[in-house]
Amino acid sequence: MKIFSWNIRGLGGMEKRQEIRKLVGNQNPSLLCLQETKLQCCDSAVCTSLWGNSPHAFSYRPSVGASGGLLTLWDSSEVDVWASESREYVLWCHGRFIKYGEEFSVANVYAPCDPGAKQQLWDSLSERIQALGRSRVCVCGDFNAVRSLEERRSVSGRSQSLDHISFNRFIDDNNLIDLPLCGRKFTWFKGDDLSMSRLDRFLLSGEWCLTWPNCTQVARMRGLSHHYPLILAVNVEEWGPRPSRMLKCWKDVPGYNTFIKDKWNSFQVVGWGGFVLKEKFKMIKMALKDWHKTHTQNLPSGIESLQDRLAALDEKEGDVVLSDVEIAELHGVTLDIHSLSRLNASICWQQSRSRWLSEGDANSKYFHSVLANRRRGNAISSLQVGNATVEGVDPIKQAVVCHLASHFKVVNVERPGVDSLNFKRLHPPEVSSLIKSFSLAEVKAAVWDCDSYKSPGPGGINFGFIKDFWNELQGDVMRFIAEFHRNGRLTKGLNATFIALIPKVESPQRLNDFRPISLVGSLYKILAKVLANRLRLVMGSVISESQTAFVRDRQILDGILIANEVVDEARRAKKELHLFKVDFEKAYDSVNWGYLDVVMGRMGFPTLWRKWIKECVCTATASVLVNGSPSDEFPLERGLRQGDPLSPFLFLLAAEGLHVLMEAMEAQNLFTGYSVGDSAPISMSHLQFADDTLLMGTKSWANVRALRAMLVLFETMSGLKVNFNKSMLVGVNIPDSWLGEAASALCCRVGKITFLYLGLPIGGDPRRLSFWEPVLTRLKKRLSGWKSRLLSFGGHLVLLKSVLTSLPVYVLSFFKAPSSRYGVERGRLCAGGTRGSAWWRELARIRYGGGETEGGWFGGHISRKVGDGSDTFLWTDPWVDGTPLCERFGRLFDLTVNKSVLVADMFLLGWGGGGGAWVWCRPLRAWEEEMLGECQALLLTISLQAHSSDKWLWQPDLDGGYTVRGAYQLLTNQDVVPLDAVTRLIWHSQVPLKVSICAWRFLRDRLPTKANLSSRGILPVGDLHCVCGCGVVELAQHVFLSCSTFGSLWSFVSSWVGSSFVTAQTLSDHFVRFTSSAGGTRARRSFMQLI
Incomplete structure (x- = not known):
């Protein structure tokens, strides 16, 4: 199955027809969807010039003059289309893929530019998709809309168009899945190649993705059109063998425990403890591979055959009396179906990695969808290497290995020493605690600290297996640990690593768009975990207080709190402050091992400990998982593996060099930090959380030059390369002209307050809705429509609870959100009252008691008194006669673009008849204009008080205000339905x-x-x-x-x-x-x- 979509921008010229003919000949698509044909008539001759003489058929929608036009062609030997329908801006085709026997509906779309007409198209498509029900639906073409502002770029500045709001709503409402785009980030380029957008895409229903879970969306090279042609294809390439994984459900199979114990005790291996364990794990893995084939492989087909047998016995029972043997078989088949179904559900749960949803919940379809969605997101079907596009199994694997092998290769340069720097040192008792003998208790604690079923490394043995059979494995594990304590050596192959490439962006194009995460083997991880647990206890003695990561009694919020306080103090006191947010390029991957060893020596780590760490770090080898299949192995020569328990602590030791350099510069008056406070000022020069570094100081060219010199010196010493192009200089009470010159000297970007540090905004106002938009966006993404639709009722509730109690917690632990203002739209969550759905109001009544009071017992008895209007929302706050405008003028609220606009902003823009405050999703109809006139007439009677602030009023007692006694009396007078x-x-x-x-x-x-x-x-x-x-x-x-x-x-x-x-x-x-x-x-x- 392969579908092409291309806005060709006119088929009148022979050159474009030949280009399409060549593309069809090379790619052999099943369907070809062309937009903007600019043909008022299309016949067989035109289609033959595009497709060739092979069997084909077509359907088209004529253009209006020289505008628009749609054409869909298909290979009649592969596709059977029995109906097509032409609507405004869209051409539908309904048919069946002959090879798969699966029915489908494909919509070829060319959307208009006008916002009102575009909204009508979204409504038309939604109506048709919902009428098709749970069908395999593909909507493709040129949508003339983007999903976010990042999908549009222009030299004249970022476009302020808000068409992405209605477009995203259309996608969410219809539970469509937008696949990652491979090959390009943008699909349309202006003639000057200075403006670009992603206007073209494939949108698929969940049923389509369940039928073809390996489908990918790829952009090809554009030719005579400003648009790139897109290909939707099923990826059937064989990327090689995948590592086998241990399944949690195995221990539920009768005889599994006995099988493992007998096998383990039968293995006879001679050698070092590490070698013995490695070989035994290899043999038990091979034995389990054969055991899996006979017990838990291909469970769905086994369930299906049992169901057929059950149906046969039921049918026979309807005609004759079953014998005792057949009755026993009937009961046995029923039990076997239940048993195999539980095993299959457990496998689906484990592969989906949806830990928030309990195993055993009936959400197998959801688990399959999550697994398919994750594989699509992580799949690599093409890569940009330099200016070339790399495709195919062997070229992609070779490109990946070459990139990462060179990335982890050490650069031999002469590095400055650190002998003159003053590092903090360990105390003698701490030195002894690091190298004492390993006890059984700390080894067992290290094993039980590890997740049982996370992806294992090359050995394939997870910690669930080790915990289940600890009594059998304990002796071999302790021998391996004790021998390492004596000789400090690791058996060859024991420190092998899989590197998984995790996308950092939505549609990764280059290898730098992936984050390499290491999957270390379970045996090495036990050792590394034991060492990391010891190292954690002494980190506070050698790591400065400016570093708040991975050190006991320190937390991430410390740095955020200090950064916000510094910015606020500079604003209040009118002081000049500059902040430099440092971006390290692949920080963990570029640490120089020699530098790390010298730093540990300067900190007083004993020689034996340094020998252990050197063995753990320097013997590592890696192979990359490319679409699940491991590549050839290569050695690592630098860097710390993300996924190794030791890496976070070792990185802090390396990053401590930056702190020491900053202190040295301040001591020699080469850099002036920012002084906080007046009576007893405290100098602040830097904050660190692992590699997230924020440098701060007073405005001076001496500080700028010192920062540049210090960062270059630290890069040369440690190998940690500073990416100045992505670093950012921010100023408080500093002229933009000076900031621009300083940023040019530092070769960095100029940022503004508010900016993000450690994922939270610095200098922002949490009272404004825009402050919370990123949180709401993440919530909506986690609660996306396709997830909600595939989950069971119970799974849906668990998803809500998981998302709402985890995602916002980080932000809410520092910033206080305004109450009763925010929710997830589209009926999934709401604030209650008339704005909530019926089921939500009923649920709130059962949960909290009370009757049908709108807005809840509290919200229904408060109103907003407006002063200057700077803290009151125009639509959602009850500021006009105690009722929100969104309830009085609900139609206008649905159509307005900015639903969170403040009263003051609307007043300044002019909310009267000739004002420019009103911005709509589409032109208003006559009756909607009348409603707007009524709303404007109401607003014109209101005057704002320039020097008065907005405040809340308690309606039951306007003079005395809210009291607990008054609220209690109000509640006790209501009819309450208790939990029964x-x-x-x-x-x-x-x-x-x-x-x-x-x-x-x-x-x-x-x-x-x-x-x-x-x-x-x-x-x-x-x-x-x-x-x-x-x-x-x-x-x-x-x-x-x-x-x-x-x-x-x-x-x-x-x-x-x-x-x-x-x-x-x-x-x-x-x-x-x-x-x-x-x-x-x-x-x-x-x-x-x-x-």
């Missing part, structure tokens, strides 16, 4: 989440019974009877209680739990029966086991 016994039962910790969700929907009458489906217009009124044929309307209470077929099951349940069965009047009463004291403890426990 039913709620406590269904949300019990012993009840599986999916059962709790089902019971909750059951009690709230939210199940899709025929009566509910009919009330929503999904089923006709005449089709409401129960599916069992009893002739009664299918209500939830009837199906679960009073139905003669299904309801009779409760009599068996009552007998089993030891209580009498009496039909309850309501569903709640039915549940309460099993939680009341009359039922007894045994009955309640039995009922919990049942559900």
Whole structure:
């Protein structure tokens, strides 16, 4: 399957037709989608000139004059298209891939430039996609829109167009997946090649990606058009064997433990402890590979064959009485299906690496999608090496190995010594603690500190296996550790490493766009973890207080707090302050080993310890995982591996040289730090968190020259290269002209307040909505539509809880967010009240009690009094007659571009009839203009107070304000629905989440019974009877209680739990029966086991 999409910008010339013909001949696409053909008529002759004489068919939409035009061609021997439909700006084709037998729908799109017409196109596409249901849908073409401002570049400055908002909403609403683009970052270039954007793309439905999980999107070289042609293809290239992985589910297979113990005890290996363990691991891995083939390989086909056998036995049972042997087989087949299904679900969970979702949850489709999505994101189908594009298995592998081998190759230069620098030194007791004998307790603690099922290194043995069989492995492991203590040597191959390339950007094009992460072997990791645990205890003695990473009793927020305080103090005191944010190029990968050893010597580390560290660092070899397959091995000559437990601490030792240099410069008056405070000033010159370094000082050319000289000297000493082009100079109370000259001298960029340091904004105002936009963007990305749609109800709730309790925590640990202002849009989360969906209001009522008070008990009794309007949101705050404008003028709120605009900003722009404050997603219709006039008339009656601040009012007591007593009286006067016994039962910790969700929907009458489906217009009124044929309307209470077929099951349940069965009047009463004291403890426990 291969689909081409290209905005050809006119097919009138023979040159472009020949170019397409050549492209078709070389690539053999299944479908070809062309945009902007500028043809009012298209016939077979034109299509033959494009496709050639091979079998083909076509459908087209004519252009309007010399504008637009769409053409879709397909290989009729590979594709069977049975319907096509032409709509404005889009050409749909519905058919089937003959080879795969899978049906599809492909939309060829050429979007207009006008925002209003573009919105109409998004609405039209959404309507058609939703009508197709869960089909394989591909929407491709020129969308004339980008997804973010980073996808558009211009020499005249960044475009301020907001078309990405509606475009992203269209993608999210339809759960479409935007694949990473390989080959290029942009797909359209202006004629002068100075302006560029990513306007073209493929958008796929989740069903499409599940059917073809290996599909990739690649940009080819552009020819006579300003647009690059795009190819959507299934990557079927064989990249070589993949390393085998141990599965968590193996220990659930009967006989697995006995098999491992017998095999391990049968191995006879002679040699050093490390060699013995390495060989035994290799042999157990080979044995498990054969065992896996007979027990857990290809589980889906095994489940399918068992299901076929079960169906055959069920069919036979309907005709004749089964024999005892067949009845036993029937029970055995059923148990085998459940057992294999659990094993298969466990494998899916482990491969998806979705640790936030519990194993055993029924989300296999989601796990498959996560796995496919991650592989697509990490896949390398083409690379830019220099000015050339590299494709194919062998060329890409060769390019990757050459790049990384040279990257980790040492550069032989004469390096300055560090003898004249004053490093802090270890105390004698700390020296002894580093080289004392290794105990069983610290080795075992190191093993249990490691994650059981994370990706192992080349050995293929994970820590889950080591923990499960620790009693068998303990003797060999302790012998290996003890021998290393004596001789300080590692067996060859024990320190081998896999390097995984993790993309740093959305669509990586070059190898510098990937971050190399090392997967070290489990045996080496045990040793490194033991050494790292010892090193951690003494780091505080040799690392300065300016470094806040990986040192006990220090935390990342220390540096952020100090940086913000320095900036705020400079602003208040009108002092001149410059900050230089240093960007180290591949910091971990470029540390010089000789420099690191000399620094440890200057810090007083003993010779034996330095020998151990040198062995751990210098014997490392690596092979790169290219699309999952390891490359040839090569030695490492410099750098610290990201993934090695020792690396963070060793890097701090190397980075301490920068601190020592800064202190030396200050002591010799070569650099002047920034003085904080007046009565007892403290000089601040630098902050460090691992390689994230922020240098600060007063405004002077001497400081600029000293910074440049110091950084160059540190680079020469340590090998840590400073990337001046990505570094940034920021000034507070410093003229832009001086900053520009200083930045030119430093060869760096000029930044502005606010800027990011350690992922948090420095100098920002957390009271403004724009401050929190990055957090909301990350939340929306994690809660993307395709994830929500593929998850079960329970999985969806767990995802919400995981995201909302983890992502914002870092920001909220430092900055206080304004209350009741923010939420995730599109109905997933909301602030409650009338702006929330019905299910959210019901959930809030159950969770917190209370009635249907809009906005909650607190929000419904406060209003906003506007002064200068600088701290009040125009649309969402209740500042006009106690009601938000978004509720009074909901249609206008939906259409406005800036939903978080402040009252003061709107007033300054002019909110009257001739003002420029109103910016809409599309032109307003007549009735919407009338609504706008009503809104403007209301606003013109309001005047702002220039020297008065905005404030909140407590409506029940405008004079006295809010008090706890007043709030208590307000609440006690409301009807509160408490958490009852039913709620406590269904949300019990012993009840599986999916059962709790089902019971909750059951009690709230939210199940899709025929009566509910009919009330929503999904089923006709005449089709409401129960599916069992009893002739009664299918209500939830009837199906679960009073139905003669299904309801009779409760009599068996009552007998089993030891209580009498009496039909309850309501569903709640039915549940309460099993939680009341009359039922007894045994009955309640039995009922919990049942559900």
